[in-house]
Amino acid sequence: MSRKSEAKYDHISIEKKWRERWKERGDFTIDLIHARRPFYNLMMFPYPSAEGLHVGNVYAFTGSDIYGRFMKMNGYDVFEPIGFDAFGMHSENFAIKKGVHPASLVPQNIAHFRDRQLKMLGFMFDWSRQVDTTDPLYYKWTQWIFVQLFKNGLAYQKKEPLNWCPSCMTVLASEQVIGGECERCSTKVEQKEMIQWFFRITDYAQKLLDNLAEIDWSEITKSAQRIWIGRSEGADIDFGIDGLDEKLRVFTTRPDTIFGATYMVLAPEHPLVEKITSPEQKKAVENYVRETMEKSEEERIDEAGTKTGVCTGGYSINPANGKKIPIWVADYVLIGYGTGAIMAVPAHDERDFEFAQAFNLPIIEVISPDGKEHELTEAYTGEGVMIHSETFNGIDSLEAIPQITRWFEDRGLGKKAVNFRLHDWCISRQRYWGPPIPIIHCDTCGPQAVPEKDLPVLLPDMEDFQPDGSGKSPLARSDEFVTTTCPKCGGPAKRETDVMDNFLDSAWYFFRYPSTEFDDRPFDSDRTRKWLPVDMYIGGNEHAVLHLLYTRFITMALKDMGFIEFEEPFKTFRAHGLIIKDGAKMSKSRGNVVNPDDFITRYGADCFRTYLMFLGPYTQGGDFQDKGIMGIRRFYDRIYRLVCAGNMAPGMPDDKGLVTLVHKTARDVTFNIKNLEYNTAIAFMMEFLNGMTGADTIYKKPVEILIRLMAPFSPHLAEELWERLGNEGNIFNAGWPEWDDSKIVYDTFQLVAQVNGKVRGTMEAPTDISKDDAIAMAQSNENVGRFTEGKNIVKTIYVPQKLVNIVVK
């Protein structure tokens, strides 16, 4: 047969054919009401950026889609929706850069994403239920959520020093500051004191933490959340202030060290600083506070370790022993944690030790590892026996913590306390491209929620939408938008002009998917009961403390407000890994960005999908090497030719080895997919093909099994081959291959003969060989004999169906 007439795997026409067929048949539009085995398979919806779909998106979606298709073949009614997270600074900044209005750019981007890219990749999305966060019909309900939180006291305004991104010209939530930089544009953030809207996520800190123990999430994600929530247990203790009728409250995890407190430190922003400063120190303190406020977050991070501060001239009274100790101001104490003030115990805290050394403050050892006194050259932070602690001397420090806490409690000077580093979620943004915060400010009635019947508060169409850095949103420049009447008293009032954080849009989108046809409610309760919580959620771990934490909070709040019956949104979450290119991160500056479109055109979506999954374990990512995709292409070419050749014997082969291979492959591929170990699943399928083509006759049944196993990876090709083999109907309704464990048996195995742990020979032995026979067989091996001759056999180890190890001396 000449090369020309040989069957050629034409991926372009095959993929086109099946895209159309699926659309015609409506294969993936599922009946949400009558579904019998609902399975909600969710992936993180993308920003429809103008650069188009990134290979990282394709990687993420493919891994999720394979899982969804696998579940479908296992008989579940899989709901796999997709949408567009199109509000927010990412879209807006890009629009500014291009000089286009986001309202005209975003729909273009969505169309490109959806029609030119996502639809080419063979995902089984239910296109009848999309979500676009910029659609007023969607953000109406984003605003509705705000209103519910406001009514329930979970949304409030407060003035606080906040993270301000000078480039994006807006405040950010602390989760959106990564290493002192803006999460979106990597500009160094500054501190700015402003009045903003917050959500009380801290009310849920304990629950957010506790539930982590119960949910089936990637451990790496759970641990990131645990660290971010940052629970620490200790005590609040009130120190007196010399000459003032005020209390100075501190939080400490080490009340056992209180007799070693030799000074106090206030954060520069602490409200008591001014009151306690003595006239002599006034100037120095004022200078220090001003300098600190002017420092950027970056400078403070860089300086961590070098201690600065000034003495206030004020004194505090240690409630443990009545001693007078000086109060200092220093920036190593943060206003945002605990009470913004500490009792400094230089002997047992590294930071306090450094500070005490820098400013020659006394160091008193109160915890001793061996009960003796020491000359301290560094802080001792471990446990030990208490010394210099009056009536507590001799007590083990661990036991002393509850004792001392109780001692203070009894005297009304302190109490057990728990602190979280988690802060309330700042959701105000001084930007244009987001849902307006649905609040009306009335001078007489205060801030009022926009009545639900008046939602959505439409984002006004403004030609000039650029942020101006004034600390106010561009919306403030529209009188028409701002001017309104108070819903309570009817008097003149002004609308809130900030828009909401983009992460609120995405905190509830999966509630909307199953209920997109309802325009009188955000989500239908029957629908929600049937489909939520989400069964499987796959996405990037970069959202561990952003989206994934906010989402859990919103879900908990919705439950407490009575709208839903569960408090965790995702039963299972798996973080996928990251794709790199030739060992390095992909980036435009390196010029090593993989463009999915090129590979799809050249090799087909099926090949591209499969290759991405072959790069490495899905949860760990992989290294994309352009040449590697040929391996997958060859694999599919071979299968295609095999099926097209058509000369197959019916049914299953008689050959026991082949039968075993069929069952073993079905089993292994199944478990691999369940565990998201797609790379090894593909390897097993390749071995299967190699094993089949090595035989004289090809049988049809094993080929059909292989095609079903590969269907989640290469849906178009699998459909095509399934049809060519004479099957009717969607392969995804054909069921998942079953296997029989009792068929996975071998008559013989390779018996390894070792002498002193080194392999000296291998021989084929019957599976049911006895221990004695196995040992005898090993000893009969010529090479083994060379190493045992003239030696004493000390012992012999037999591991059934594995090896014999003869130990000689």
Place this chain on the structure above:
RNA sequence: GCCGAAGUGGUGGAAUUGGUAGACGCGCCGGUUUCAGGGACCGGUGGGCGCAAGCCUGUGGGGGUUCAAAUCCCCCCUUCGGCACCA
């Protein structure tokens, strides 16, 4: 600095209740097909020694436990990720 994960051929990666290290690919080498050019098929491919049988060596480095260690324990190095003065 602290926490977590990981270091395996030229390369991506397999193998973990401890039991033949390198599955499956890529690349490379040799061959077949009247084959001219990213085709198909067959064979080989960790390193060293050897004509060969085979031997030695080998999973970041160094110790240890064990009949047996990529896998378990201790110390060290490197890389990546997270947190970053959190009291």
